[in-house]
Amino acid sequence: MKTTVAQLLKHDFKSKGDLKLYDANGKEIYFEDSSGFWYKRDYDSNGNLIYYENSKEYWIKREYNTNGNLIYLEDSKGYWDKRDYDSNGNLIYYGDSDGEIIDNRPKKSCNGKVVEIDGKQYKLTEI
Numbered sequence: 561m562k563t564t565v566a567q568l569l570k571h572d573f574k575s576k577g578d579l580k581l582y583d584a585n586g587k588e589i590y591f592e593d594s595s596g597f598w599y600k601r602d603y604d605s606n607g608n609l610i611y612y613e614n615s616k617e618y619w620i621k622r623e624y625n626t627n628g629n630l631i632y633l634e635d636s637k638g639y640w641d642k643r644d645y646d647s648n649g650n651l652i653y654y655g656d657s658d659g660e661i662i663d664n665r666p667k668k669s670c671n672g673k674v675v676e677i678d679g680k681q682y683k684l685t686e687i
Contacts, residue, residue, distance in 0.1 A: 564615075566592045 565571075566579045573579075573594035581590035585607065592598035599614035606628055613619040623632040627649055634640040641656035644665065654662040671686035 564592055564596060564598055565590060566598075 565581070566573070569579070571579045571592075578594070579590070579592040580588055583589045583603065585603070587603050587607065588601065589603075590598070590600045597615050599612065601609055602611040604610050604624065606624070608622070608624045608628060608630075610622050610624070611619070618636050620633065620635040622630055625631050625645065627645070629643070629645045629649060629651075631643050631645075632640070639657050641654065643651060644653035646652050651662075652664045652666075654660070669686050670684045673684045674681050675684060676682075
């Protein structure tokens, strides 16, 4: 069995209760209770949760774009999803490990393109 943070700190649960540690921004980064259950969290410089792990061997990773939108998620059970946003922050693409895909990305127009069929050229017009 691995040594926990509370054991290393010789934390007295009876007098002090659950062990909670915080980062410089006041975000809880570690929790442990008297049963030995613990979890830890990591945040990016914008305060977004980017990693979570607990004593039951579960973890989850997250990535965000520069606007703070979640763009990727992955967990210890094999689940993942990817997301894309337009310049206004609207979700335009979603795909996940279960096969769900929502694709509202703008499609390129073929308006004005020239195609050749049986030796004749045609200019496409979008309607």
